[in-house]
Amino acid sequence: MLKANFISAKEAASRVKDGSTICPVAMTLVSASESILKELETSFVKTGHPSGLTLLHSCGQSDRKDGIQHLAHEGMVKRIIGSHWGLQPRWMEMIANSKVEAYCLPQGQIAQLYRSMACGLPGKMSKVGLGTFIDPRVEGGKMNERTKPLPDIVDIISYNNQEYMFYKEVPIDVCLIRGTLCDEMGNLTTTEEAMKLEVLPAVLAAKRYGGRVIAQVKQVVQTGSINPKDVTVPGVFIDDVVVCENPMEDHRQTSSWYFDPSYCGQVRVPQGNIQPAPFNERKFIARRGTLELYHGAVVNLGTGIPNDMVGKICNEEGVSDDIMITVESGIYGGVQAGGIDFGIGQNLYAMIGHHEQMDYYNGAGVDITYMGLGELGEDGSVNSTKMGSRCTGAG
Missing domain, CATH: 3.40.1080.10 (Glutaconate Coenzyme A-transferase)
Structure with missing residues (x-):
């Protein structure tokens, strides 16, 4: 074998x-x-x-x-x-x-x-x-x-x-x-x-x-015990496997917590249990932006105020199911985590690959995009890439 x-x-x-x-x-x-x-x-x-x-x-x-x-x-x-x-x-x-x-x-x-x-x-x-x-x-x-x-x-x-x-x-x-499990063949x-x-x-x-x-990976299991549909990478393509010795520190689901099953689709939490965003200038800006939403709109959230606030506001207002929020990482629906945990969300409806999400954005395109920005020109040109010597990159 x-x-x-x-x-x-x-x-x-x-x-x-x-x-x-x-x-x-x-x-x-x-x-x-x-x-x-x-x-x-x-x-x-x-x-x-x-x-x-x-x-x-x-x-x-x-x-x-x-x-x-x-x-x-x-x-x-x-x-x-x-x-x-x-x-x-x-x-x-x-x-x-x-x-x-x-x-x-x-x-x-x-x-x-x-x-x-x-x-x-x-x-x-x-x-x-x-x-x-x-x-x-x-x-x-x-x-x-x-x-x-x-x-x-x-x-x-x-x-x-x-x-x-x-x-x-x-x-x-x-x-x-990185993966969650692999079997003895390396199927991940x-x-x-x-x-x-x-x-x-x-x-x-x-x-x-x-x-x-x-x-x-976090754990090794017996060959044949993984549902083939759950395999992301067949073991034949993997040369070496490292089993993480300290997963609490080095294999965290995201920076802010070790593991929460509601962020990978294994459970859903009551919508009312998701904490509202505190009121401040960031929420004020995002709330004005959400007034432009309409029923059935497919939305993309960029980093910064959009991702940190828009999903929470829609959840508070009870309109989350009337639109479809997406993020570049490939997630659909739910309420997004923000800041250093950008790109993930609770209570998602769907999750596709990052490259596949970009196929959609480059091709058909979304109805509304909320962008984060560093500088805005009078003509609407946006700079989020380099402010002075600070090289954040385009994303």
Whole structure:
């Protein structure tokens, strides 16, 4: 019988060689492989290895202290390609001070790029990014002076007399994923995770380039005891499995709590038990925004005031079932957690993959979007990417 290769987190860190491109899959601290990330940091601090890494990530992956913050050491990562660093102060400092090569690409385009790479394509074409700072005729997503002289990682192409952005492939050497259970073959579930994310596309992208897939799990069960429909990644695609030794600290469902079954769809809590948002200026702004809602509207909530407040207001007002709230992570309905726990919700009606949600947003599109912003121009132009030296990223 096929058997998974079970190793320690320290051994997993030793599998990451100098100069590798590493791709962790998570959002905020949801699904972050903390055991492995901590060991990578420990190894670099003690030995100076692994060094010269390229860090590729679609979502922001931190709660201001953990997640990919563990990799924010000068010399450890040579290049970062990501979308959002608003909850990653060490990365923002390194980017602002040109201590790392830094490219910012749209979050959804990175998530979907994994799928394009997985199926053998050299990259991904999209209208998303045209005319923005991502456009190579503007800045090419280059976030500091160190990066500006470097080659573009996006192109402009023409198809059927129309312009498109072309996001180039980024071959993956090591993909880090997290699951709830795996069996003795390594077949992995994500049943207690609060998001589905883009786990399988990232895994298959890594395998396409001969990369290594390392999974962190809570528990191992007997082969054949997992419902095949619950398997997120077949064990044949996973090279190494790390069983978390301290799940209360390193395998939390999200930053603020270890596990709550109402955030992964296992139970529902009474709507009246969900605490209302306190009245302040943030609630005042969001409440005015919700007056624009109409029956049947499909809504997207961005980070900041929208995600933190709109769902709670709709629940208080008893209109949650008259609209459909969505978040980029792939959740539908319910009441969203906020702040460092962005992207998850209680009492959801549905949950799809992160990359699949971006298919919807890029394609059909929602009826109403509530956006967070840093700066707003007189013409309605929004900047949420870089305020002075603060490099939050586009998301």
